[in-house]
Amino acid sequence: MKITVDMDKCQHYGQCTFEAPTVFALNDDGKLEYQGEVDDSLADQVEAAADVCPMQAIEIAP
Amino acid sequence: MTVIVVGAGLGGLRAAESLRGQGFEVMVIGDEPHLPYNRPPLSKESLKGGVEVEGLHFRRKHDDIDWRLGAAATGCSLDQRAVYVDDAKYPFEGLVIASGIRPRHLPVPGPQPPVLRTADDALRLRERLTPGTRLLVVGAGFIGCEVAATARQLGCEVMVTAFDAEPMIRPLGAELGAAMKAHHEAHGVEFRLGVGVAEFHEDGATLADGTRLTADVVIEAVGSVPNVEWLHGNDLDLTDGVLADNLLQVAGTDAPVVAVGDIARYPNPRFDDVPRRIEHWNLPTETGKRAGQTLGSLLRGEIPEGDFRPMPAFWSDQYDLGLQSYGQPALGTAVLVDGEWSGDCIVEYVRGDEVIGVVGVNRTKDLMRYRQDIGSA
Ligand SMILES: Cc1cc2nc3c(=O)[nH]c(=O)nc-3n(C[C@H](O)[C@H](O)[C@H](O)COP(=O)(O)OP(=O)(O)OC[C@H]3O[C@@H](n4cnc5c(N)ncnc54)[C@H](O)[C@@H]3O)c2cc1C
Ligand code: SF4
Numbered sequence: 412m413k414i415t416v417d418m419d420k421c422q423h424y425g426q427c428t429f430e431a432p433t434v435f436a437l438n439d440d441g442k443l444e445y446q447g448e449v450d451d452s453l454a455d456q457v458e459a460a461a462d463v464c465p466m467q468a469i470e471i472a473p
Numbered sequence: 474m475t476v477i478v479v480g481a482g483l484g485g486l487r488a489a490e491s492l493r494g495q496g497f498e499v500m501v502i503g504d505e506p507h508l509p510y511n512r513p514p515l516s517k518e519s520l521k522g523g524v525e526v527e528g529l530h531f532r533r534k535h536d537d538i539d540w541r542l543g544a545a546a547t548g549c550s551l552d553q554r555a556v557y558v559d560d561a562k563y564p565f566e567g568l569v570i571a572s573g574i575r576p577r578h579l580p581v582p583g584p585q586p587p588v589l590r591t592a593d594d595a596l597r598l599r600e601r602l603t604p605g606t607r608l609l610v611v612g613a614g615f616i617g618c619e620v621a622a623t624a625r626q627l628g629c630e631v632m633v634t635a636f637d638a639e640p641m642i643r644p645l646g647a648e649l650g651a652a653m654k655a656h657h658e659a660h661g662v663e664f665r666l667g668v669g670v671a672e673f674h675e676d677g678a679t680l681a682d683g684t685r686l687t688a689d690v691v692i693e694a695v696g697s698v699p700n701v702e703w704l705h706g707n708d709l710d711l712t713d714g715v716l717a718d719n720l721l722q723v724a725g726t727d728a729p730v731v732a733v734g735d736i737a738r739y740p741n742p743r744f745d746d747v748p749r750r751i752e753h754w755n756l757p758t759e760t761g762k763r764a765g766q767t768l769g770s771l772l773r774g775e776i777p778e779g780d781f782r783p784m785p786a787f788w789s790d791q792y793d794l795g796l797q798s799y800g801q802p803a804l805g806t807a808v809l810v811d812g813e814w815s816g817d818c819i820v821e822y823v824r825g826d827e828v829i830g831v832v833g834v835n836r837t838k839d840l841m842r843y844r845q846d847i848g849s850a
Contacts, residue, residue: 424788424797425837426755441838458534462487462758465788467511467531 413448413472414457420468427460427469435460474772477502477556477563479546479703480571481509484734484757486531488569491765493535497567497772501538502558504545505591508533513754515595516619517790521626524599526592546572546703551728556703567768570704570715570723570732571761574697574752579611583673586691589616601690604628609677609688611670613640615789617694618653622791625660632686633657634665634678635695644787644798645832646807646822652814652834653791660792697752699736714738714750720777721764729771731764733757743782743848744801744829751785751801759783784847795835800847802830811839819843 414434423443427435434457435445449457461469476492478485481503493499503509510529514520519529541558548557549568556563576588589598598620602608606629610617613635621631633640639650640657654664669681677687699714709725710716715732716724717739723730732739734757738750760783767777787798805822812818812834819839822830828847833840 422788422790422795423837424795425841426786428841437838437841439838461532463755465511465513465754467529470532 412451412454412457414445415447415470415472416443416445417466417468417470418443420466421464422466424465426463426465430460430463431456474498474566475500475564476567476569476768476772477565478569478571479503479549479556480569480573480700480734480736481505481507481540481542482571482573482734482757483509483511483531483754484573484737484761485509485569485571486533487758487761488571488731488733488765488768489538490534491762492567492569492769493538495765495769497769499538500541500563500565502541502544502546502556502563504543505593506543507592508540508542510592512590513788515592516589516616517623520595520599520602520620520623524592524595529592549704549707551707551709551726551730554728567729567772568731569764569768570730570736571734571757572700572703572736574699574714574735576694577696577698578693579670579673579695581670581672583678584675586611586673586693588693589620598690598692602627602629605630606690607688608632609634609686609691610694611635611678611691612694612696613637613642613664613666614694614696615641615644615787617692618657618791619789620692620694621657621662622660625662626792629690631661632663632665632688634668634670634680634686636667636669638667640664640666644803645796646802646820648807648809648814649818649820649832649834652818653794655815656792656794697735699750701736716748719781720767720779721760721781722767722771722777729768731768733760733764737764739781741782741785741848742780743784744804749801753785753787755786756783782848784844793835795837796832797837797840798830798832799840799844800828800830802832805829810843812836 802822
């Protein structure tokens with residue numbers, strides 16, 4: 412599955428990192444880094460991350 | 474089997490998705506004309522940039538949920554398993570209470586000022602926040618303070634008045650509240666704190682100490698009232714929201730009913746066994762998903778199982794300050810653990826020997842380490 416984060420919306424709150432820690436992380440500067448493409452086995456985690464994003468910045472495509 | 478969800482906000486959406494995902498027919502009755510949308514930007518980015526509800530809608534995972542929008546539930550009979558919208562009767566097997574809260578008004582004479590809860594409220598407010606406008610914000614909680622910050626950035630003159638001694642004192646404590654006040658003052662906001670409003674006027678308010686404040690626009694942000702009226706007559710405990718158990722099953726009825734989001738009052742064993750109602754954005758999602766499972770089990774004739782220990786999380790943006798909170802700071806005593814009160818900092822909130830909450834100002838990444846210590850007792 413493909414993941415896109417709208418970096419204009421993202422405020423780097425890091426809520427997504429709790430739901431899908433292997434996909435989303437804050438770097439040393441506190442900015443979000445993420446993997447743009449992940450295995451479908453992570454779908455539940457990525458969905459949960461998109462749900463908890465306060466800015467609703469995470470988009471998922473198959 | 475049909476489930477009715479009353480309230481088309483975030484909590485209603487998440488519960489509806491969970492139940493639809495389990496195969497139930499789901500109807501959502503919502504009094505606003507809009508599909509569920511994100512409220513926090515209404516006092517922040519959207520209020521600044523322009524309110525467009527289309528851009529605030531949540532993504533929806535099912536296209537076969539029956540949305541009945543612009544329709545308020547006016548009554549409910551748990552015995553008859555039906556919700557009423559005026560004369561129309563909608564039968565259900567299971568019910569989700571997701572009708573949230575509305576802003577409270579102060580019981581004082583004079584014209585009632587506008588409030589900020591819905592996209593339509595925000596649109597009306599936005600139109601009036603033109604440069605040079607004098608805005609009087611009544612209430613110094615998060616929403617009042619965010620509106621004050623946004624209005625300053627839009628070039629308004631802003632005065633904040635509240636009964637409390639410091640802004641956001643209940644969730645943050647006096648020290649951090651005072652520091653936030655200083656930030657606001659540095660951005661040109663004036664405060665009249667520690668005094669209540671005696672009367673509203675078309676052009677402002679009179680305070681209890683006789684001070685007359687004049688303004689072009691007044692906005693009231695003084696707390697909330699749960700939307701429980703449609704549930705009256707069912708012998709539920711409706712003191713401060715709807716009382717539910719740890720798995721969100723509503724207490725005092727045999728009917729399969731759950732409550733979610735801002736309206737639900739339930740115990741969280743992460744902290745203690747006291748039922749509480751918490752208005753934090755992450756909880757409608759957490760409670761909506763959990764309540765969906767609980768109701769699904771009840772409707773399948775199973776006993777709901779598990780232990781629900783959500784971590785309340787809150788954020789607030791004011792100027793270039795990003796506040797983030799985990800846990801229940803309001804229940805503890807503030808202890809500065811890193812940085813300075815007046816600048817970027819981390820504050821822990823302690824009850825007995827337990828850390829019960831943490832707040833960071835511009836410290837998102839460092840805060841994550843502290844999160845894991847909260848309410849682990
Ligand atoms: C301006 C603003 C800024 C905020 N900022 C933050 C923030 O920065 N961080 C944070 O953590 N939280 C914030 N919040 C709080 C957060 O938005 C709420 O906790 C969340 O929206 C609650 O969701 P809910 O689904 O429980 O209730 P709601 O979103 O209120 O949904 C309930 C819905 O039910 C409808 N309804 C009520 N009665 C009936 C009826 N009888 N029949 C049918 N429908 C009915 C209501 O109109 C509403 O649409 C903010 C809230 C506001 C208003
Ligand atoms: S939760 Fe959303 S806003 Fe926060 S870091 Fe992740 S994508 Fe960005």
